[in-house]
Amino acid sequence: MQGSVVLLAGEPGIGKSTMLMQICEKLGEGAKVLYSSGEESKWQLKYRAKRLGVSSPNLFVLTETNIEKILSECTRIAPDYLIIDSIQTIFDDRLNSAPGSVSQVRETALQLINCAQGQGISVILVGHVNKEGGIAGPKVLEHMVDAVLYFEGERQNAFRIIRAVKNRYGSTNEIGVFEMTDKGLIEVPNPSALLLSGRPKGVSGNCAVCIMEGSRPLIAEIQALSVPTVFPSPRRTSNGIDYNRACLNLAVLERRLGLRFSSNDVYLNVVGGLRVDEPGSDLALALALISCLKDRPIGETVIAFGELGLSGECRPVSFADQRIKEAARLGFTTVLLPKGNCEKGMLSKIDGVKIIPVRSIFDALQIFSQEQER
Ligand SMILES: Nc1ncnc2c1ncn2[C@@H]1O[C@H](COP(=O)(O)OP(=O)(O)OP(=O)(O)O)[C@@H](O)[C@H]1O
Ligand SMILES: [Mg+2]
The missing domain is CATH 3.40.50.300 (P-loop containing nucleotide triphosphate hydrolases)
Known part of the structure; x- marks a missing residue:
């Protein structure tokens, strides 16, 4: 101008x-x-x-x-x-x-x-x-x-x-x-492809997420590492994820699912130097943390997005359809997303992509365990 x-x-x-x-x-x-x-x-x-x-x-x-x-x-x-x-x-x-x-x-x-x-x-x-x-x-x-x-x-x-x-x-x-x-x-x-390049395979503590950067969907990978602490108060180090959001998610997992993070140090990272501020990344962050604590990898073709509330409920996010399309484009076949986004007619059907609605973090844990058994 x-x-x-x-x-x-x-x-x-x-x-x-x-x-x-x-x-x-x-x-x-x-x-x-x-x-x-x-x-x-x-x-x-x-x-x-x-x-x-x-x-x-x-x-x-x-x-x-x-x-x-x-x-x-x-x-x-x-x-x-x-x-x-x-x-x-x-x-x-x-x-x-x-x-x-x-x-x-x-x-x-x-x-x-x-x-x-x-x-x-x-x-x-x-x-x-x-x-x-x-x-x-x-x-x-x-x-x-x-x-x-x-x-x-x-x-x-x-x-x-x-x-x-x-x-x-x-x-x-x-x-x-x-x-x-x-x-x-x-x-x-094609930033999503660049962010995903060199992803480790079959390692626990990783979960892919689709976030919105303005009007553009971007796929990134959230990594979590949790180890028993040697400090009086456990360390939380977060790279690329808002520190307060990370603490909030840890508190929800601890209180609602009884996962013991309070005696562990937690390190979080978003691969590729991307900063993920969006609440829609909560579900993937929670899954990465659960995967790390249980030492069980999440499938490479699984992606998750959704906001978690303090009661552990999974809240709908905007642009769900665009996020799923971007995930499908990059070869993801299983998408975990808030149930509120899966109402009839809200999502367009994409061949080869399995949609799993998630109501709460309890659901997510159950789905996680079922996926592992299969
Ligand atoms: N030959 C080179 N090959 C690749 N990258 C280079 C090269 N020379 C400089 N860079 C990159 O450019 C960056 C410096 O860029 P630039 O000087 O534009 O930064 P700046 O934001 O203006 O910094 P400042 O605030 O100090 O002025 C370096 O950090 C480096 O990553
Ligand atoms: Mg300069």
Whole structure:
């Protein structure tokens, strides 16, 4: 959107500058782009541009941190797009505080927003995140800009996701899935297949789940490992799953099914560096935990989704049909899902896929035992 300001936030080294440099090539096809970096030298930028194959004649590069100089250069060059990498390095020398401080970030962002709106330039700001994972600087920054995008993923892992948390001119229900390579970020057209590649076979404690990322179904694998604790209070380590959700599910399993997790350490992981926040992952998480505790593997072609309530009931989730279709596409043949999603006419029939309705966690345990006996 012309004159809009987008904030792209992410952890250090996740690939923000890489993505923006790649975007410059595309934007430069029909418009002028000014890339202002306060973090890297011209040579470093040039080296990266070369590596990524970015050579647009419409791309102008500036290495500057003084907001006044950036704005005057911007007026001189009159670009269609201005990229600021990053807002935390920019300062206004009329303020006494250091770059990155709350007042500096607020003041310089305001000047850039005025510039965007006044001159019709579309601005992309890079934002650092703090230790808690929020955008560093004032919270008000998120209110000031038109869109806020988060870059997620683990640095050790090639998988990257861009998620919109605010968008004044479009949907926030979409994500972009990319892989980091030496040629930069490339789109992953089939993320579920990538997430499932290299799945261990016949090992207990694993269960596949289908979650919704916006309007897109994604299949991931939840892994659970539980070992007797040697600590006074047992450890719970969760990678990719919300810690509180994990604790809630452990409490439900302990109280409703009498499974003794309170004397065990529990480690949870989502393969591929994906973050699973959706309540629809509860059932698969519970099954992975049960499978681990009983040391009995869940079949490779079994997938589960559904939300668990505190009484152990399995609540319906949205987009059940789309989830089943994605599971079928990737070769899953048994789908455990909430009974509430299986009412007559709600699901379309797919050949070769067995649907198992689950009313509660008790049902799930029973189904699990039956499947094992077979
Ligand atoms: N030659 C390469 N081959 C593959 N991946 C590379 C290569 N060079 C850099 N990378 C990847 O790019 C990442 C750095 O990307 P980038 O500099 O865009 O991150 P950033 O988010 O801008 O970080 P910062 O916040 O520190 O500026 C590295 O962590 C690495 O994963
Ligand atoms: Mg950078």
